Amino acid sequence: MSYHSLSLEEAIRYAANLPGIFPENADLQVREIGDGNLNLVFHIKDSRSGASVIMKQALPYAKVVGESWPLTLDRARIESEALQLQESLCPGLVPHVYAFDQELALTVMEDLSDHIIMRKGLIEGNRYPLFAEHVGKFMAHTLFYTSDLGMNQQAKKQQVKRFVNPELCKITEDLIFDDPYTDSSNNNYNPLIREEVEKLWRDEELHLEVALLRESFLTHAEALLHGDLHTGSIFITPESTKMIDPEFAYYGPMGFDIGAVVANLLLNYAGQEGWIKDAGQRSEFRQYLLDTVRDVWGHFSRNFVQLWERDNVDRMARTPGYRDLYMKKILRDTIGFAGCKMVRRIVGLAHVADIDTIADPQVRAHAETIALNIGKALIKLNRKAESIEEVIAIAEQYAK
Ligand SMILES: Nc1ncnc2c1ncn2[C@@H]1O[C@H](COP(=O)(O)OP(=O)(O)O)[C@@H](O)[C@H]1O
Numbered sequence: 001m002s003y004h005s006l007s008l009e010e011a012i013r014y015a016a017n018l019p020g021i022f023p024e025n026a027d028l029q030v031r032e033i034g035d036g037n038l039n040l041v042f043h044i045k046d047s048r049s050g051a052s053v054i055m056k057q058a059l060p061y062a063k064v065v066g067e068s069w070p071l072t073l074d075r076a077r078i079e080s081e082a083l084q085l086q087e088s089l090c091p092g093l094v095p096h097v098y099a100f101d102q103e104l105a106l107t108v109m110e111d112l113s114d115h116i117i118m119r120k121g122l123i124e125g126n127r128y129p130l131f132a133e134h135v136g137k138f139m140a141h142t143l144f145y146t147s148d149l150g151m152n153q154q155a156k157k158q159q160v161k162r163f164v165n166p167e168l169c170k171i172t173e174d175l176i177f178d179d180p181y182t183d184s185s186n187n188n189y190n191p192l193i194r195e196e197v198e199k200l201w202r203d204e205e206l207h208l209e210v211a212l213l214r215e216s217f218l219t220h221a222e223a224l225l226h227g228d229l230h231t232g233s234i235f236i237t238p239e240s241t242k243m244i245d246p247e248f249a250y251y252g253p254m255g256f257d258i259g260a261v262v263a264n265l266l267l268n269y270a271g272q273e274g275w276i277k278d279a280g281q282r283s284e285f286r287q288y289l290l291d292t293v294r295d296v297w298g299h300f301s302r303n304f305v306q307l308w309e310r311d312n313v314d315r316m317a318r319t320p321g322y323r324d325l326y327m328k329k330i331l332r333d334t335i336g337f338a339g340c341k342m343v344r345r346i347v348g349l350a351h352v353a354d355i356d357t358i359a360d361p362q363v364r365a366h367a368e369t370i371a372l373n374i375g376k377a378l379i380k381l382n383r384k385a386e387s388i389e390e391v392i393a394i395a396e397q398y399a400k
């Protein structure tokens, strides 16, 4: 079938013909449930057996903007190949891919509707005691085993080729590392924080750090990243965590993924201004979020060091002192990228519900200012950082 976006009826017909998923007498029901910025997502369920699948189809443009923003369909291939590779490295932490149709840019995958999108869960005030362990393991395994430390270096170069993703990287380069720092027409911010935004545009010390982080994003092919690991790309329950939506996957600096997780926990932290009215309860939930930031780094770094000791393929990487310097660099990148990812969600095109759905514009402006201040401070800290505790101290300082 040549490419066109599927209608609901076509999605049902397509699903009915998938081998080994639905019984012959299936009574298939379909809903389009895509709430992201880019793609169609069909949920298809057999009302008789209860069996279900997700079919995700890329559109040839960015859904959030419309047909005026064309976008490659190859991102669907990248997403399905990244999911399959991640599953081989981290079974149980991503949805299983049943099939991929290159012509239709369509991935058929495991239905995770018994999970909740983590961003929604955090806004509802839920806690996820296993999250840090799961995401820390996911990042350590996917980043280590796709890097020059954990795989043959010639094979890695071939893998870099498979995951060249220029159009999606360009979105990141513009929306995260450029637009927020100038008066760009792509920007989108609450008029009540205009003064803060103008300060950001004038802050040359900050711009220098962002330029260095951008350079790292552009040039450091360290490992295969998820590329957009925010809490809207994580399905969760108290027992289970699944990373979805790696269409921004490419070879880049490891700290970009870890920074995305940290940033999105801190965006929720800032957003609590609008969610929990009782000061004591708010500070308790915020403490939980900061503990989670600490634990995410802790689980990631412990897992990564363990893999380094056990499965390193590079003789030179056993040089005394090298591992500690490498870990410090990942920490510093994590902090810098976390800052950039916070700033972009306040000033740039695409925002987050943790803050945007705060109804009162004054309270929202307060939450936005907290997020912006934390983001700026993290960017300025990045190259000097020694410990994740400095991130926690900055978050506490600006939420007072
Ligand atoms: N495997 C899945 N199981 C259940 N729901 C899913 C699954 N994948 C995506 N969804 C739903 O579709 C929404 C959009 O999916 P996502 O992959 O984030 O799309 P986009 O790339 O457009 O952001 C998710 O927020 C979730 O509600």
Ligand SMILES: CSC[C@H]1O[C@H](OP(=O)(O)O)[C@H](O)[C@@H]1O
Binding pocket: 035, 036, 037, 038, 062, 064, 171, 172, 175, 228, 232, 233, 245, 350
């Ligand atoms: C024009 S794309 C904006 C934004 O959307 C992506 O997120 P998602 O697909 O998860 O909704 C990504 O973060 C992009 O930067």
